[in-house]
Amino acid sequence: MLYQSTRGGWRPVSAAEAIKQGLAPDGGLYVPEEQVVFSPAEWERLLGMEYPELAFTVLKRLLTDFTSEEVRQCVSRAYNPDTFDSPAVTPLVHLKGNEYILELWHGPTAAFKDLALQILPHLLTTSLVKTGEKDEIVILVATSGDTGTAALDGFHDVAGTRIVVFYPEQGVSEVQKRQMITQVGGNVAVISVQGNFDDAQSGVKAIFGNQPFNQSLAERNKKLSSANSINWGRLAPQIVYYISAYSQLLKQRGTRFGEPVNVVVPTGNFGNILAAYYAQRMGLPLRRLICAANANNVLTDFIRTGVYDRNREFFKTISPSMDILISSNLERLLFEVTGRDHRQIRSWMGALVEKGVYQVDGETREKIRAGFWSDSADDKQTRDTIRDTYRECGYLLDTHTAVGRFVYQRYLEATGDDIPTVIASTASPFKFCSSVTEALFPEEPAGQDEFHLLRLLAERCGLSIPRGLQGLENREILHQAGTTPDGMRAAVGKVLGL
């Protein structure tokens, strides 16, 4: 099976080539040419599998140019007791009634990005060998916090690769920042950008699109690639945990085989929820994909009205990994629901770049509305949800997951559709401990050191600090470089010695 670009300006390529390139040369995103669907008998087998076997089976069907041995090796290196501190990898926890929490934060950096970024380096290095690549691959990452930490953990000291991470100076938590600037590895660079996440992401996209710069890299046997969720190698592994969630729900007798469930996903770049959409297309019985947004609710408006308008105020919220106004992966959804209409995608994406806004036709809008539902939570609603959930259920949510649960409650009120529902929990509460502490213990003075708050939260809630966040304040600071959005290309040049 080959992969085609959503914009139709490039020939279809193998999975290995798609993973190596990240973004297609015409600016589009790679999607599988065929729709993979598992038969009922296959579903029965899939739903009985442990996580690594499930990951192997799903990825083997998607990455058809990889041998079984190659996929198996990538999977076993990514999902094992050294990387994930739960045997289920993504355990499903019963909250109350028909509500379940899918904990996606048991990996090394305590956020869901680990599920994809622990395996992507292995998929990529395998792809380099398979495609006979001789150049060094330079991974450029723009991060709202979690991608950067997870990509650095996944890629450090991976042979044949360099990684350069840009993070918005004011847009990440102290814990996230410390995770990044203390990252060891001979092939890593971490650079702060004076701007927000969209500035960093646009800067990275501009570097990808800069022909002379790419040419001069090529002359030095280097090639750019991406670890952002535009890379198919990141999206594919995320499909697995939705299947795992359903399988765990069956085991906990939360549903019966074939019965539908809803999924709630705290959304930013639309990668995580898109993985749920692909799982649904493979035949997983998901009814509604509920897209939870924070005050940057461009997706909520889009799902309701069919108008995508990024010309609006940008808010810094307490769920910073969702502070995004340009959701790149939406392009893949639009491609699928328009029946793969390249021309239409080019025109909408062109309008987004030129005017910051586009409107889809009525048919596309209705198709999206049939499958998705969306609402948003502001910071107060987020904090209230953290507090109320802790009081009611004794379960501690992080700020992003709290946005998800708040929006789910809105969904219940609006629709009465109370079938079993899986809320994707995208980060450990410890990763955003100052906001979580503020929500739970408002009497605590503001402005306390985040590392102190980690311990406070652990003690007061009787939880242990995730492995990857322990001892963070004692690690040596190794990266202090900073730049402006306009200086990003030069910064990459400097790192690479151009």
Ligand SMILES: *Cc1c(COP(=O)(O)O)cnc(C)c1O
């Ligand atoms: C990245 C991230 C999100 C948003 O996920 P997308 O795939 O970009 O929609 C939500 N929550 C957390 C904690 C994240 O790190």
